[in-house]
Amino acid sequence: MVSSTAAVSKRLKNYIDLTEQELDTLSRMIGPSRMISAGGEIVHEGQSGHRAFILQDGWVMSYKLLPEGARQIIDFQVPGDFLGLRSLLLRTSDHSFEAVTDVLVGEVKAQDMLSAFSSAPRLAMSILWSVSCDEAMVVEHLVNIGRRSAIERTAHFLLELGARLRSIGVGDAHGYPCPLSQYQLADTLGLSAIHINRVLRQLREQNLVTFQKGVVQFNDLKKLTELAEFEMGYLDQVGPVLVS
Amino acid sequence: MVSSTAAVSKRLKNYIDLTEQELDTLSRMIGPSRMISAGGEIVHEGQSGHRAFILQDGWVMSYKLLPEGARQIIDFQVPGDFLGLRSLLLRTSDHSFEAVTDVLVGEVKAQDMLSAFSSAPRLAMSILWSVSCDEAMVVEHLVNIGRRSAIERTAHFLLELGARLRSIGVGDAHGYPCPLSQYQLADTLGLSAIHINRVLRQLREQNLVTFQKGVVQFNDLKKLTELAEFEMGYLDQVGPVLVS
DNA sequence: CGTACGTTTGAAACTGCTCAATGCCTGTGG
DNA sequence: CCACAGGCATTGAGCAGTTTCAAACGTACG
Incomplete structure (x- = not known):
């Protein structure tokens, strides 16, 4: 256990x-x-x-x-x-x-x-750091919805999720298990579920990512990262400046 | 001074x-x-x-x-x-x-x-409260961009700004001074500047709000609030639960 | 075996965007 | 005091991206 x-x-x-x-x-x-x-x-x-x-x-x-x-x-x-x-x-x-x-x-x-x-x-600091990352993610989410197209948004989201999961030892550069429904994806990305479906198909047909049956599989991580303009700086923080 | x-x-x-x-x-x-x-x-x-x-x-x-x-x-x-x-x-x-x-x-x-x-x-708590409100506003902003139409979004934003300003003693229920350009409004609301212009015109023609020459003027606060589904709960927090 | 939920597709309508052009105001330099 | 440039607001026309509605399909679960 x-x-x-x-x-x-x-x-x-x-x-x-x-x-x-x-x-x-x-x-x-x-x-x-x-x-x-x-x-x-x-x-x-x-x-x-x-x-x-x-x-x-x-x-x-x-x-x-x-x-x-x-x-x-x-x-x-x-x-x-x-x-x-x-x-x-x-x-x-x-x-x-x-x-x-x-x-x-x-x-x-x-x-x-x-x-x-x-x-x-030190434990307190690391927890604060964790909260701080959460906030940075909300801000990035805002940018994502506000200023990226549906396909970029979706790509960015799938990449971010992958990076987060890898940091806890789930999945790898090839993909990860993902239990989300297309409705949940839609409500995350500010789109309709129907459109998410089409966007996912596009991403699949362009051989970038495949998200089906609860698994996200990266087909071309490099091109996908470019499409999404994904920078993981906001996740991979140096950590608290730690005033003292 | x-x-x-x-x-x-x-x-x-x-x-x-x-x-x-x-x-x-x-x-x-x-x-x-x-x-x-x-x-x-x-x-x-x-x-x-x-x-x-x-x-x-x-x-x-x-x-x-x-x-x-x-x-x-x-x-x-x-x-x-x-x-x-x-x-x-x-x-x-x-x-x-x-x-x-x-x-x-x-x-x-x-x-x-x-x-x-x-x-x-107590000063520390009140400052934390202030930071906490900022975060709540970012979340509300996310909801605004993700799930509201251009006109609702704009209305919501103008109302929120008004509420914030009133809390520091600027403006009243009739309006407030606002130095923002339509470009800034657009980049806030995830729209194009051109479209913001049309949305503002709609709001003006429907006699809801007028935003011109640096002044926001509420023409029909009630109808505007309904349109925007504006609830100021997230601004008007009860304040920290204050663990101790 | 039927129901429920999620996915997939098509067609039509609409929202919001791009491009292009014009007008207005303000500050600056001649 | 005028001419001009720069920034911002405004408008039109056409187009692209998204949504909505409707329907069919697959799969899991009771």
Whole structure:
């Protein structure tokens, strides 16, 4: 069985190599794990709370709904990501979280997190770094939707997801497993599901990427990266400047 | 002459009423003011730094450029807003800041900010609240571009700006001064400048808003709010949950 | 075996974009 | 004080990219 900290520690190690002690503090910070099945709601918009979650297994999405029913997906979370950290530290969450697949989450109480932070400041920094990356991704998402064409957008998104997954040891330069539906893709990229379908076909026919049956397969990573103008600088941060 | 903290304190008071002492700490945190003329660059993407700024007068925009030259404006900052706080706390900035109008900024050094935080924790909370609002605005911006039509988007943006300005005492329910060009509007909303022009005309002809000669004038605030599905919940936060 | 969900395709309509041209205002230099 | 340039706003015409509606198909699951 997988340790409850496996994914998170892998993720945080991309920033600094945590010591045994720090990893230990991390694992004590995480409460009991809970299973939530696909489609289940994890945090509802407006719900306040002194708790956040660490995603240990499966995929989650965060999104907002418009009054008329439209949905905008803000971001996806993959194993090792935090859910609702901001709402824990600051206030009620301003968007909802839903499990995309069956999911395993570990709860983190505000209190436990604070004490972990004081006993392992480097751990705190690495978590802040992780939050900081999330924000950079939202900004990049904004750029993506605002200023790139449907095909570029889609390419960019698939590349970004690939890079994120590789950082937690899932998939490689050839592809990765991806449980998202075309509807979810559409609501992420600000397009209609029908159009996403056509765009995916184009990408396939041009031998750039194939996304079918839950698998993304890169056929020509170089050309795809050019098409998308993908730069992974915003993911691969140098890490906190660390004032002190 | 305007005190250097006038705008910021007005802004932060929307969250908690700061005491004399806290206001004093705030003003000591802010270094010497600097004037930057319209079009001047304040922070360049990728530039690291142990300093942030407080905008005292004028308008600033934060944006990202794509390789091919397209620009996506992330957000505008108005008096009382912070510039580059995140890059101060965490790492190099991932986007650029440019003065929209002539601008007066006060520099804040990381060190001064930290000591201000330790002597006035409520001040720290209110600043975190302010950052938190900024993030909520980026998310709302994403929803706006991703899932609303050109006319709804534009209406929503003009309303949001109005709400923000009112919170610092500029403008009222009838309108506000706005120095943005149609090009800037376009790069904010993911549209072409030409199309923004037509959208503004529609809004004017339908007697909803008039944006001309640097002034936004609400003609029918109610209908406009309905059109845009504008809810100001994400601006008017209850404030930090405040773990402790 | 039927239902539900996701994918795929076609056709028609619409939204927003590009290109091209014009007008207006402001600041600058002659 | 006028001429001119530069920046911004405005308008038209035609086109490309996306959406909507409708329908068919495949597959998984109860």
